[in-house]
Amino acid sequence: MRGYHGLPAATAEAIPDGWFRTGDLARKDADGYYFLVDRKKELIIRGGFNVYPREIEEVLHQHPAVSEAAVVAIPHPELGEEIGAAVALCADADPAEIREFVRARVAAYKYPRRVWVVDELPKGPTGKILRRDVVVPAGARS
Incomplete structure (x- = not known):
């Protein structure tokens, strides 16, 4: 994804350093598996x-x-x-x-x-x- 069409501020917030920030929060268990737990904004x-x-x-x-x-x-x-x-x-x-x-x-x-x-x-x-x-x-x- 290069960014949000016509929304440069939203693009800069979501992609501050070349990596897309989804806003998803996750945890990693002892076996190395990841689980989505919620959204950062929530x-x-x-x-x-x-x-x-x-x-x-x-x-x-x-x-x-x-x-x-x-x-x-x-x-x-x-x-x-x-x-x-x-x-x-x-x-x-x-x-x-x-x-x-x-x-x-x-x-x-x-x-x-x-x-x-x-x-x-x-x-x-x-x-x-x-x-x-x-x-x-x-x-x-x-």
Whole structure:
């Protein structure tokens, strides 16, 4: 790729030194295999700890009442960012119940302190959930 057509600033950001920066975050296991864990732009930094939205979404999807989930950052005055989760349900469930479900399965700093129910999550033309378009309700803000 030589760059983005007609977007020199975006090209300079994505290709600062001749190497294309995808924005993907990965981890390498003990055997040398790489695993994509999330996108850099979607990383939540809560009080100095990195939280990958995809990891929390995978736990949310284990709850039998959750059909869709999107984990997003909510600005927080002391921590920098707080973790929020918008969930669409396929059965009755209380947001507090869902929060406690995740809390029991992840590190203490990772579970969403704010969980709210939506009818459906915003999606792009391919059906992918668009985290950037998730609306955080006023009551869920820190």
